[in-house]
Amino acid sequence: MxxxxxxxxxxxxxxxxxxxxxxxxxxxxxxxxxxxxxxxxxxxxxxxxxxxxxxxxxxxxxxxxxxxxxxxxxxxxxxxxxxxxxxxxxxxxxxxxxxxxxxxxxxxxxxxxxxxxxxxxxxxxxxxxxxxxxxxxxxxxxxxxxxxxxxxxxxxxxxxxxxxxxxxxxxxxxxxxxxxxxxxxxxxxxxxxxxxxxxxxxxxxxxxxxxxxxxxxxxxxxxxxxxxxxxxxxxxxxxxxxxxxxxxxxxxxxxxxxxxxxxxxxxxxxxxxxxxxxxAPWPATGMPPRAVHVNSWEGFYFDHDEAALMALADRSAALGVERFVLDDGWFKGRDDDTAALGDWVTDRTKYPNGLAPLANHVVALGMTFGLWIEPEMVNPDSDLARAHPDWALQADGVPLLTSRHQLVLDLGRAEVRNYLFEAIDALLRDLPIAYLKWDHNRDLAPAGGADGRPGYHAQVVGAYAVLDRLRVAHPAVEIEACAGGGGRIDAGIAARTHRFWTSDCIDAVSRVRMQRGYLHFMPPEMMGSHVGASPAHSTGRRQGMAFRAAVALPGHFGVELDPATLTDRDAAVLGEAISRYKTLRDRLHTGRVWLGDGPDGLVWQMHGDIGDLLLSVTRIDPTIVRRPPAVTLPPLAGAGPVRVRLIDLASEDGHPPPDAPLFARMRAEGVLFDGDWLAQAGLPIPMMKAESVALFALETP
Structure with a gap:
């Protein structure tokens, strides 16, 4: 045997x-x-x-x-x-x-x-x-x-x-x-x-x-x-x-x-x-702390203005953001999604002196600079497509089908891979870029290669080859895998990239389910989770800032809005959330993750290791019972004495729900429970409004 x-x-x-x-x-x-x-x-x-x-x-x-x-x-x-x-x-x-x-x-x-x-x-x-x-x-x-x-x-x-x-x-x-x-x-x-x-x-x-x-x-x-x-x-x-x-x-x-x-x-x-x-492709020194992002996309879309983006950087740095990512719209002729993909040079109308002034301004503020690219795609209305119309995947007898006004470059061709490497390598050599958001915004159809045969396999291998070559040439640059949000999350590209964009939908209610699904396969430190605008651009729903920030907390935290649009109160809540994330990210992004369902529609997750855990309990819908039932935590069976502290109850201000003396003690010195009690009888939970998150620390004395 x-x-x-x-x-x-x-x-x-x-x-x-x-x-x-x-x-x-x-x-x-x-x-x-x-x-x-x-x-x-x-x-x-x-x-x-x-x-x-x-x-x-x-x-x-x-x-x-x-x-x-x-x-x-x-x-x-x-x-x-x-x-x-x-x-x-x-x-x-x-x-x-x-x-x-x-x-x-x-x-x-x-x-x-x-x-x-x-x-x-x-x-x-x-x-x-x-x-x-x-x-x-x-x-x-x-x-x-x-x-x-x-x-x-x-x-x-x-x-x-x-x-x-x-x-x-x-x-x-x-x-x-x-x-x-x-x-x-x-x-x-x-x-x-x-x-x-x-x-x-x-x-x-x-x-x-x-x-x-x-x-x-x-x-x-x-x-x-x-x-x-x-x-x-x-x-x-x-x-x-x-x-x-x-x-x-x-x-x-x-x-x-x-x-x-x-x-x-x-x-x-x-x-x-x-x-x-x-x-994961971390350096020999290990994974660095996952830096807080601000991404320009939902704040500015294609409307790039150098002064306005510098002001975004100023406001973001003041909140404690650590990385500024310039999204789509920075390159020549890119005023909407109909043109310019493939022409990876700076738009001198929007940026008369190139991207260096903005990038250097970001770095001077103490942040690192990141840039959005979509290398595998080309718009028919681009200099690249006009020069090399045969470089797009195509099949005899099938129209050149566009999606988002774009075609797919044939990465099975060495000349295409070389062009992409040289274009991106030039950007990385010329600018202080520490991060690439690598996007991929369409399915492959048709997908014929240069020899007329199917090119699906060669396309994936070619994309891997370009990524691998860039990582060898620029080992300090981190790369995010994005494909219309979560369209390319898998263990193959996880060996070549450092982060996934979980979804283009940043609606916090939707994100609760999505992020729990993501965690079935991938660890939290690679899960891009941002605080978006309210109303959410993808769903039109409104959620409070505290709830949006609490839902984003367990992953690789970021901001996808312009802080200039926030009220003073929301800006303060966001700043506090960023500070909390920095304090907790080491525990959130190492150790184990547990998911669970509680009674009355509650869901929960724990991060860390037994003896030093962070627990978040999330309520999406209003309660249907008079008093919240306890939440059992089976992983704590046999853990011995556990001190529980209530770090925060992320909810909207105004009309606070009834409280009990136990939770005042939890907010102060904490309350001691036995691990078997928490596993069998459960942790008492404070009254929670709809769209709220209770965050606890569970530590052995």
Whole structure:
């Protein structure tokens, strides 16, 4: 047996000589020392082949395994069925590498499985050993078994301005499939899911979860086999004819990050956070404190005026902002979204002396300077498009379909990648730019490359290549991944960028759900969360400043408005929120995150580690009970004495709700509770209006 144990989970494979190794278990920790061989466990059944075909690490098509195959490939319609034999099983420092060969089809498949804690990373490669072209229709990054008692699937849908909409479905009788063909990740969030075991919830029970580290087309599937168990697969979804391997060529899948939790959804989320933090591109010195942003977009849109933006910088610095980001509209001819994408030179009408005076003014105020770019796009009305009309993705017989008046540059072309690198490199060399907001504002359609074949894969690889090259040339520059808000949030680009723009919708009520969905996959320090205007530009709803700031607090905090529009009171509340964020960000952005639901419509989340926690309890709708019920906090079971301090009750001024003496003591020296009491009986909560947040510190004395 091949066994890898994490702290609470086990991965068990059975080697079978020259036959591919088979899955025996992936789940809660087991002792596999006395496990009998699979051949002793599985009898041949009626209407079955005389040679058993169990689930292997790379199930083959056409040779007796009738479930979902890991590989679908052929040579002009032939060599479509595969009979793999094991070439080698090599133990690595953290896992195994299995090499399988089909001598007749002349195909090699390599399956890699690495283990870190209770998380695993899977990826695969297929190599064309033959003389002719090998057409690859599908290669799973990994195939994982799921226990027969799984009960449901938790995933997400979404659109622009409405990302991370949770979906909960029962396990399928036959199969479950999510396939993305947009060419980028999409507004539903990362390509991932959570599979719930019996009685699994936020804080307990078994949860299997996985996400694909890829920023393009993808396929996630769960299929029930005729033994009554499910198997999970993830991988890139090639377009027809996209993956054609010449002799000696190989295709490598993206990574599939998977975790099994015995501590419910929160344990699975924390496993993902650990995996993403391990991939994040922080410098050797570690992650710096996440600087408070101001972004010019919703305050100014395309209406750039150098003096007005300098005044914005002055007002922002006075509030305690640490980074000024100049958004869309700064480059030549960019007066609206119909023109100039691709022409990355400063508009001398708006900025007669270039961007240096504004950038230097920002730096002199003690802030760093950031700049918005959208390198992968081009407007037909641009100098670049007029000079190189063939540089846009296109397909014979399909019109050049625009979206936001723009086309997509073909990053499969080396000359396009070189142009983009040189243009951005010049900006970074000429100006004191510490931060790039890298946007991507449309789906890929049509997506034909220079050779007329599908260009989806080359587009993602090309974008990664430009990002990687820029990071080598300018390692101190931080990069934010934005795609119409949350359209490209995934573990693939998380290895190359330092922050995500969660959504273009900054309505605080909408953001409560979105940010909780985001935290299922990604850690809070990479979650762009800003205080927007009221009424919100995307929804028209009004929310108080205290509530808007409290909702933004747990992520990478920023401001998306012009402070000149604020009342003195709102400006003071915002300034206090910025100061609080700076005090708390070290605890908010390290350690673990727990989410939970309370009674009467309350939701809560905790950040940090047991003994030093920040708890926020959020109410969106008015209460329907006379007195607020306590909120149970199961993660505190066994924590011993816990001192609870009420840091703030973020709510609108005027007509304060009734209070009780306990909360006065919580605001002062704090109140001591036992961790088991908080876990079982719950934390008393003050009366809260609709759209309010109570923030607590929970510390062991």
């Amino acid at each position: 091949i066994v890898h144990n994490g702290p609470t989970t086990s991965l068990v494979l059975e080697a079978r000589g020259d036959r591919p190794p088979v899955w025996r278990w992936w789940g809660p920790k087991v002792d596999a020392a006395a496990l009998p061989p699979l051949a002793d466990v599985r009898p041949l059944t009626s209407f079955s082949l005389d040679v058993d075909q169990p689930l292997t690490v790379t199930p083959a098509f056409g040779s007796g395994w009738f479930g979902s195959p890991a590989l679908r490939a052929h040579r002009a319609g032939r060599a479509f069925a595969h009979w793999f034999e094991t070439r080698s099983i090599v133990a690595t420092d953290d896992g195994i590498v299995v090499t399988l060969v089909d001598e007749t089809a002349r195909v090699t498949v390599v399956q890699r499985i690495s283990v870190r804690g209770d998380g695993i990373t899977l990826s695969a490669s297929v190599i064309n050993d033959g003389d002719g072209v090998l057409d690859v229709e599908w290669l799973a990054a990994g195939t994982l078994p799921l226990p027969a008692d799984c009960t449901g699937i938790r995933s997400f849908q979404g659109r622009h301005n409405a990302e991370f909409v949770p979906q909960v479905e029962p396990m399928p009788s036959h199969g479950w499939l999510r396939e993305n063909r947009r060419g980028l990740t999409g507004h539903a969030g990362p390509p991932g899911l959570f599979v719930m075991g019996p009685d699994a919830g936020w804080h307990g029970g078994r949860v299997h979860a996985a996400q694909l580290a890829w920023s393009g087309n993808h396929r996630l599937s769960i299929e029930r086999d005729d033994d009554g168990v499910w198997l999970l697969q993830m991988g890139e979804a090639p377009a027809p004819g996209e993956c054609r391997l010449a002799p000696g060529e190989r295709y490598d899948t993206p990574d599939m990050l998977a975790v099994c939790s015995v501590a419910g959804l929160n344990g699975a989320m924390q496993g993902f956070h650990t995996a993403i933090r391990g991939r």
